[in-house]
Amino acid sequence: MDKKEFEVIIIGGSYAGLSTAMTLGRSLRKTLVIDAGKPCNRQTPHSHNFLTQDGSTPKQISTIAQSQVSKYDSIEFYQGLAVSGKRISKGFEITTSNGDVFKAKKLVFASGIRDLIPDIKGFAECWGISVVHCPYCHGYEIRNKKTAIIANGDRAFHLASLVSNLSREITLLTSGTQNFEETQLQKLEHNHIKVIENEISTIEHKNGQLEKIIFKDGRSENFDCAYASIPFEQNSNIPMELGCKLTEHGYIEVNLMQKTSEEGIFACGDNSSMMRSVATAVYGGNITGAMINNELTQESF
Numbered sequence: 565m566d567k568k569e570f571e572v573i574i575i576g577g578s579y580a581g582l583s584t585a586m587t588l589g590r591s592l593r594k595t596l597v598i599d600a601g602k603p604c605n606r607q608t609p610h611s612h613n614f615l616t617q618d619g620s621t622p623k624q625i626s627t628i629a630q631s632q633v634s635k636y637d638s639i640e641f642y643q644g645l646a647v648s649g650k651r652i653s654k655g656f657e658i659t660t661s662n663g664d665v666f667k668a669k670k671l672v673f674a675s676g677i678r679d680l681i682p683d684i685k686g687f688a689e690c691w692g693i694s695v696v697h698c699p700y701c702h703g704y705e706i707r708n709k710k711t712a713i714i715a716n717g718d719r720a721f722h723l724a725s726l727v728s729n730l731s732r733e734i735t736l737l738t739s740g741t742q743n744f745e746e747t748q749l750q751k752l753e754h755n756h757i758k759v760i761e762n763e764i765s766t767i768e769h770k771n772g773q774l775e776k777i778i779f780k781d782g783r784s785e786n787f788d789c790a791y792a793s794i795p796f797e798q799n800s801n802i803p804m805e806l807g808c809k810l811t812e813h814g815y816i817e818v819n820l821m822q823k824t825s826e827e828g829i830f831a832c833g834d835n836s837s838m839m840r841s842v843a844t845a846v847y848g849g850n851i852t853g854a855m856i857n858n859e860l861t862q863e864s865f
Contacts, residue, residue, distance in 0.1 A: 568664075568665065568666050568667065569666070569667045569668070570594045570595055570596045570640075570666065570667070570668040570669075571588075571593045571594045571595060571668060571669050571670065571860060572588055572593055572594070572595040572596070572668050572669070572670045572671075572672060572856055572860075573595070573596045573598065573656065573658055573666055573668040573670075573671055573672070574595060574596070574597045574598065574672040574674055575598050575646045575658070575671070575672065575673050575674065575675050575800060575802065576597075576598075576599060576672075576673065576674035576675040576676055576799075576800075576833065576835075577597045577598070577599025577601075577630070577641065577674075578599070578603040578626060578674065578676065578833070578845070579625070579626065579629065579833065579842050579845040579846050579849065580674040580832040580833025580834075580845035580846070580848050580849040580852075581597055581599065581672070581674030581832075581833070581849065582597070582626070582629040582630060582633050582849065583629075583832075583845065583846045583847075583848070583849025583850050583852075583853070584672055584674060584830075584832060584849040584850070584852045584853040584856075585597050585633045585636075585639050585849075585853070586629075586632065586633045586636070586849075586850075586853070587849070587850055587852075587853025587854055587857065588638070588639070588853045588856065588857060589633060589636025589637075589638055589639040590636065591853075591857040592638050593638055593856070593857060593860065594638050594640075595638060595639050595640070596640050596641075596642055596666055596668065597633075597639065597640070597641050597642065598642045598644060598645075598646045598658065598660065598666075599641070599642070599643060599644075600643070600644065600645040601643060603622065603626065603676065606622065606623075608622055608692040608693070609621065609692075609693060610705070611625055611701070611842050612701055612702065612704065612705065613700050613701055613841060613842075613843060614841070614842045614843045614846075615843075617842070622842075625842065642660070642664070642666075644660045644661060644662055644664070645660060645661040646658050646659070646660055646661075646675075646800065646802060647659060647660060647661050647802075648802065648805070649671070649802040649805065649806055650805075650806070651806065651828075652667065654667075654669065655667060655668050655669040655670065655671075655828065656668055656669075656670075656671045656806075656828065656829075658671070658802075669828070669860065669863075670828050670829075670830070670856050670859065670860065671806075671828060671829045671830070672829075672830045672831070672832065672852055672856070673800060673802070673803050673808075673816065673824075673829070673830070673831040673832075673835060673836075674831070674832050674833045674835070674845075674849060674852075675798070675799045675800035675802075675803075675833075675835055676799045676833060676834045676835055677796040677797065677798060677799055677834045677835055678796060678797050678798070678799045679691065679794055679795075679796050680794060680795045680796055680797060681794065682794060684764050684765070684766065684767060685765065685766040685767065686766055686767035686768060686769050687767055687792075689767075689769060689772050690767055690769050690772050690773070690774050690790075691792075693772035693773065694706075694769065694772060694773045694774040694788075694789045694790065695714070695767065695774060695789070695790045695791075695792050696789070696790075696791055696792070697791065697792065697793070697794075697840065698791075698840060698841065699723070699726045699727055699730060699791065700841065701840075701841055703726070703727065703730045704730070706730070706731075706788065706789040707730040707731060708730070708731055708732075709731060709733070709788035709789050710731075710733040710786065710787050710788045710789075711727060711730075711731045711733060711734050711735070711787065711788065711789055711790065711791070712734075712735050712736075712737050712777060712785075712787045712789070712790035712791070713727065713734060713735070713736050713737065713790065713791045713792075714737045714739065714764065714790055714791065714792040714793070714794075715736070715737075715738070715791070715792065715793035716736075716738040716739070716740065716742065716743050717743040717744065719793040720736050720738065720744075720793065721744060721748045721751075721752070723791050723793065724736060724752060724755075724757050725751075727791060728755050728757070732756070734755075734757045735757070735758050735759075735760060735785070735787075736752070736757060736758070736759045736760070737760050737762075737764060737777065737790075738759060738760070738761050739761075739762075739763045739764050740761060740763060741761055742759050742761055744759075760779075760785075762779035762780065762781055762783065763779060763780045763781075764777060764778070764779060764780070765778050765779055765780045766778040767790075768784075774787055774788065774789055774790055775787075777790070795814075796814065797814065798810075798814070798816070798835055799835065800835075803816050803824065803829070803831065803835075806826055806829060807825070807826050808824040808825055808826050808829060808831070809824070809825040813838065815835065815836050815837065815838065816831040816835050816836040817836070818830070818831050818832075818836045821851065821855045822836070822848055822851050822852040822855060823855065824836075830852045830855065830856060831852075832845065832848035832849045832851070832852045833845040833848055833849065836848070
């Protein structure tokens with residue numbers, strides 16, 4: 565096997581990618597992990613709800629993971645960005661931004677997603693710190709605080725129901741005309757959750773810690789924290805270039821075995837799961853590695 569030929573190429577070296585690599589390494593599969601070193605949670609101070617690492621920084625977890633995966637001789641790492649891919653006679657060919665070309669029988673996308681930050685001053689600086697996406701990942705740490713939920717419609721209603729177990733001071737900020745059914749409005753009122761439709765102009769903060777939300781009409785309100793549901797896009801375009809289907813919500817479509825719609829291509833982590841957490845990413849990567857090893861075994865046995 566040529567030094568640039570592998571059994572498996574994993575695009576993305578965060579939790580899902582490293583979990584996949586560990587499983588493959590333990591099965592002696594020659595695997596390349598291509599990673600650009602920009603995980604989506606790099607601004608988040610602490611990671612939670614993951615056994616043995618609750619409260620660790622994202623960097624601490626990934627550093628330990630990479631050091632452990634590196635002990636498996638069949639795993640190699642490449643620091644760089646995968647920019648294109650194509651199907652070839654015996655698998656796939658991936659090209660990086662540096663012009664390096666690698667080949668493999670199987671392909672894994674653990675490439676994550678890219679949050680599309682709204683045009684609100686201060687939002688980006690607070691994202692992942694005091695403006696968060698998930699009550700399971702961050703809710704306990706911001707419990708009993710005055711909480712805003714920046715969302716509308718079903719997503720806002722769902723978040724409000726989950727957060728109501730963590731805080732009694734909740735306000736929905738729809739940043740435009742509210743989009744709730746009458747029964748939803750009744751439940752929000754019953755749980756003393758108010759709705760503000762004014763568009764948001766600015767989030768005032770100190771080092772990423774939210775202090776006040778200012779609306780475009782000049783009014784403002786103090787908050788301690790906020791949840792936000794914002795759109796995203798795939799971090800890599802290569803899955804779509806190779807024909808992988810997306811779900812109606814924009815995730816890579818996978819089955820229970822993490823297989824995409826394209827033969828030989830798998831996906832795991834945030835790019836293919838609505839459950840955006842370290843624990844889910846690690847689980848998905850573990851399944852992916854096992855399924856790929858099984859396929860390789862069946863093809864050669």
